[in-house]
Amino acid sequence: MSALRIRRPWRLAAEAAALLVAAVVAFPLYWMVLAAFKPADEVQSAEPRPWTLRPSLDAFRRVFDQQDFGRYFLNSLLVAAAVVVASGLVAFLAATAVTRFRFRFRTTLLVMFLVAQMVPVEALTIPLFFLMRDVGDAVPGIGLNTLGSLILPHLAFSLPFAIWMLRGFVRAVPEALEEAAYLDGASRARFLWQILFPLVLPGLMATSVFSFISTWNDFLFAKSFIISATENSTLPMALLVFFKDEGNDWGGIMAASTVMTVPVLVFFVLVQRRLVSGLGGAVKD
Amino acid sequence: MTATGTRVSRASRPGRRAGAWTPWLYLAPALVLIGGLLVYPLYQLGLISFLEYTQAQVSGGEPTSFQGLGNYTELFGDPQFRQVLLATVVFAAACVLATLAVGCALAVLLTRVRALPRLALMLAALGAWATPAVTGSTVWLFLFDPGLGPVDAALSALGLSGFEGHSWTYDRYSAFGLVLLEVVWCSFPFVMVTVYAGIRAIPTEVLEAAALDGASQWRIWRGVMAPMLRPILVVVTVQSVIWDFKVFTQIYVMTNGGGIAGQNLTLNVYAYQKAFASSQYSLGSAIGVVMLLILLAVTLGYLRLLRRQGEEI
Numbered sequence: 001m002s003a004l005r006i007r008r009p010w011r012l013a014a015e016a017a018a019l020l021v022a023a024v025v026a027f028p029l030y031w032m033v034l035a036a037f038k039p040a041d042e043v044q045s046a047e048p049r050p051w052t053l054r055p056s057l058d059a060f061r062r063v064f065d066q067q068d069f070g071r072y073f074l075n076s077l078l079v080a081a082a083v084v085v086a087s088g089l090v091a092f093l094a095a096t097a098v099t100r101f102r103f104r105f106r107t108t109l110l111v112m113f114l115v116a117q118m119v120p121v122e123a124l125t126i127p128l129f130f131l132m133r134d135v136g137d138a139v140p141g142i143g144l145n146t147l148g149s150l151i152l153p154h155l156a157f158s159l160p161f162a163i164w165m166l167r168g169f170v171r172a173v174p175e176a177l178e179e180a181a182y183l184d185g186a187s188r189a190r191f192l193w194q195i196l197f198p199l200v201l202p203g204l205m206a207t208s209v210f211s212f213i214s215t216w217n218d219f220l221f222a223k224s225f226i227i228s229a230t231e232n233s234t235l236p237m238a239l240l241v242f243f244k245d246e247g248n249d250w251g252g253i254m255a256a257s258t259v260m261t262v263p264v265l266v267f268f269v270l271v272q273r274r275l276v277s278g279l280g281g282a283v284k285d
Numbered sequence: 286m287t288a289t290g291t292r293v294s295r296a297s298r299p300g301r302r303a304g305a306w307t308p309w310l311y312l313a314p315a316l317v318l319i320g321g322l323l324v325y326p327l328y329q330l331g332l333i334s335f336l337e338y339t340q341a342q343v344s345g346g347e348p349t350s351f352q353g354l355g356n357y358t359e360l361f362g363d364p365q366f367r368q369v370l371l372a373t374v375v376f377a378a379a380c381v382l383a384t385l386a387v388g389c390a391l392a393v394l395l396t397r398v399r400a401l402p403r404l405a406l407m408l409a410a411l412g413a414w415a416t417p418a419v420t421g422s423t424v425w426l427f428l429f430d431p432g433l434g435p436v437d438a439a440l441s442a443l444g445l446s447g448f449e450g451h452s453w454t455y456d457r458y459s460a461f462g463l464v465l466l467e468v469v470w471c472s473f474p475f476v477m478v479t480v481y482a483g484i485r486a487i488p489t490e491v492l493e494a495a496a497l498d499g500a501s502q503w504r505i506w507r508g509v510m511a512p513m514l515r516p517i518l519v520v521v522t523v524q525s526v527i528w529d530f531k532v533f534t535q536i537y538v539m540t541n542g543g544g545i546a547g548q549n550l551t552l553n554v555y556a557y558q559k560a561f562a563s564s565q566y567s568l569g570s571a572i573g574v575v576m577l578l579i580l581l582a583v584t585l586g587y588l589r590l591l592r593r594q595g596e597e598i
Contacts, residue, residue, distance in 0.1 A: 011397060018394055018402040025409040028470065029416065031435065032424045048435045090314045097311035109312070111588070116323055118584040120531045122553045123573030126560045127329035128322070130343075156322035159315050188307070217417040219534040224561060236419040240538075250427050257420035268415040 032261070035254035036060065043251040059255035063238075069256065071231060072238040077263070079147055079234060080215045083154045084208045090155075091162035091207065092170075092200060096192065098163070099170045100178070116160035121153075125224050128153055132225055145229035150221050158211035165210075169203025170196070205271045216264055235260045330577075334570040343566065356571040365547070366555070370575070373530065373551040376461055380529035383469045385522060388476025395481045407478075414474035422538035425467040429453045454540055457548040464535050464549070472528060476521045483517035484510070516594060523587045527580060533557070552576050 035043055037055040042048075063069045098106055129144070136143010143149060173196060181191045219236040226233050239260065242252040334356055341347040360366045391410075395403050416424075429436050431452045440448035454460045487510060495505045533553045540549040543558060550558070552572055560569025 011399075014394055014397040015399065015402040018398045018406045021391060021394070022402070022405040022409040025406075025413050025470065028421070028424045028428060029412050031428060032420070035427065044433065046432055046438070048433060048438050050435070090318065093311040094315035097308035101308040103305065103308050106308075114588070115581070115584055116319060118527055118580045119323060119327065120553070120573070120576050120580055122531055122533050123556065123570075123576050124323070124326045124330060125557065126566055126570050126573065127326035127333065129561075130329065131322075131326055152318075153322050156318045159319055163315065188304075213415070213417070217419065217534070219419050219537070220557070224557075236417070236534075239419055239423060248430075250430070250433060253423050254427065257423050261416050261420050264415040264417060265412060268411050272411060 029261070032254050032257050035250060036258040038251065040251055043254075059251035060259070062249075062252050063255045063259065068231070069235075069238050069259070072233055072235050073259065075147060075232060076216060076234040076260075079150045079154070079218075080212050082147075082151045083158060083215045084212050086151075087155050087158045087162050087211045088204050088208055091159055091166050092197065092204060093192075094159070094163045095166035095170045095200075096196065099167050110164075113160040113163050117164065119157075121157050122220055124153075125220055128221075129224055144225050145227060145232060147232055149225040150215075150218065150234065153221060154211070154215045154218065158214060162207045162211060165207045166200065166203055169200045173199050209268065209271055212267060213264060216260075327577075330570050330573050333567055334574045336567050338567040338570070340564040343564070352567070356567050360568060360571050360575070366572070369547075369550045369552060369555045372461075372549075373553075376465070376551060377526065377530040377532070380465055380468045380472075380532070381522065381525045383465065384472050384476055384525050384529070387469055388473040388521070389480055389518075391473065391477045392480035392484060395477070396484055410474035410477055413470050414472075414478075416471055418471065418534035419538060421467055421471050422535045425463065425470070426454075426539050429463055455545065457544065460540050460544055460549050464532070464539050467535050467539065468529060468532060472525065476525065479517060479521050480514065483514050487513050519587070519590055519594075523583065526583050530576070530580060530583075 031050075034050070034052065036059050037057070038052045038059075039054050039056040040058060042052055042054070043059075098110060132144045132149040134143075136146070136149075141148065142152065177195065178191060181195055186195070217236075218234070222234045222237055226237070230237075235256070239253060239256045242249040242256065335352055335354075336342075337350045337352050337355075342349045391406065395406060398406075413421075428434050431437055431450045437448050437451050440451075453463045491509060492505060495509050500508065531553055532551060536543065536549060536551055536554050537557075543550040543554045547555075547558075552575070556569045556572035556576070559565045559572060
């Protein structure tokens with residue numbers, strides 16, 4: 001539907017509506033950043049104003065000074081990065097297997113990947129808790145209270161969706177290219193990593209958004225698996241410290257929220273185009 | 286070696302000898318991870334739900350004993366569980382309907398405007414989408430904070446006297462409503478972007494031909510666009526159902542673990558509280574199984590829809 005064929009007054013009304021909705025949708029984020037930069041007395045004021053004339057970094061200072069926040073930030077980043085890289089590689093291999101080969105149980109596997117996406121991660125917290133505890137007893141370094149207990153489950157949970165989504169991108173690479181590569185004497189491994197992988201990379205970027213977000217957002221596993229080793233905690237936990245019975249430190253909460261949201265926003269903007277085309281591709285598939 | 290010899294093409298027979306193990310080699314890391322951290326815990330979840338498993342058994346003080354369907358009987362005999370189950374279904378349904386309505390309406394709106402307003406709306410939506418659930422929850426809680434939040438202040442400024450220092454999380458329905466607003470806010474962008482991409486993918490010639498034939502806007506929507514968009518609508522609906530049924534963080538953070546006297550519990554939070562707050566791991570697992578079965582039913586329905594539409598998996 002081209003915008004040109006709509007009559008002018010209607011189009012102007014639609015544009016006004018779009019801008020209004022955009023403002024409403026963006027408002028919570030604006031308010032978050034605003035409160036993070038407001039001085040404490042303005043945040044605590046009963047007459048909140050939608051601007052500030054005295055921006056201050058006090059809330060951010062409070063966040064980074066008192067709460068070991070930098071450490072949590074690095075932990076979150078490390079966990080998310082590990083999941084994105086590992087799930088990207090593993091999903092790429094698996095997606096290649098299910099799109100470029102015909103073998104027994106192929107369809108069964110695909111249905112399994114689809115069903116696996118629907119498994120409520122939250123329901124598995126209980127058995128995973130015991131699994132992580134037992135693994136920790138056997139192999140020190142990846143059990144409860146370690147970053148491994150956050151990386152491994154997220155890795156497993158992000159795989160089915162990543163494989164499902166990457167299929168379309170792998171399939172889009174023409175078969176003729178593969179044949180040409182083999183005719184030129186390329187080995188299977190060489191074709192896989194030097195030809196197919198770079199071509200699928202844009203798709204991997206789109207997929208990685210989802211694994212990044214679900215890992216970065218994780219609240220439940222961090223809350224359940226990191227029990228005593230607070231030095232291995234992640235950002236969502238750090239945020240809750242500012243909720244207090246005698247009155248929440250909203251300035252601190254908003255500053256911490258800002259620090260937690262900005263990396264995702266940057267990541268989103270960077271892969272935005274790929275994301276939209278990726279979604280289109282995955283859905284059409 | 287020739288090209289056809291080393292490579293098993295899409296058209297070739299299954300299980301061809303040359304490199305028949307290659308796909309399994311490629312699949313191995315994924316299968317090990319999914320098997321170990323998804324399938325095995327699933328089995329464990331089912332198992333624990335049939336056992337007596339509380340703190341005593343976890344610490345090894347008492348032996349575990351098989352309960353059969355005992356945990357399930359206890360669960361369904363508990364009026365609180367039935368109430369939470371009902372609340373979860375109603376809440377999820379309301380979230381899905383609201384998300385789809387807002388997402389689809391805005392997708393259509395996007396097709397009617399020029400580039401600049403479209404970019405503004407897209408960027409705002411991407412921002413909401415990118416916001417982590419925890420921070421989204423804290424921000425919405427702050428917006429509706431009694432006393433310090435702008436919403437109460439604005440309502441009082443408009444002359445609505447009842448809203449000075451009004452607590453939105455105190456009442457059961459307004460607390461659920463507040464969580465619903467946050468959920469819709471952060472999940473409508475997925476629907477909007479996907480449906481918008483779907484509408485853009487419809488060839489303009491088709492729509493023009495329909496218009497030339499004298500079809501009304503409504504007829505074009507009913508006869509041309511809706512059928513072409515149906516696969517996309519199915520995907521976003523199913524994703525929303527699955528997503529909204531499992532909302533955990535928002536409820537947990539915004540209603541402080543399930544609301545006053547558990548008035549805002551949903552299955553997820555309820556299972557968590559049962560297992561980790563009161564160490565009734567077997568009851569928590571049974572709740573998890575109930576949730577799983579409901580979502581499985583949705584998934585199977587989805588698969589049937591895909592099959593009926595003749596999609597090749």
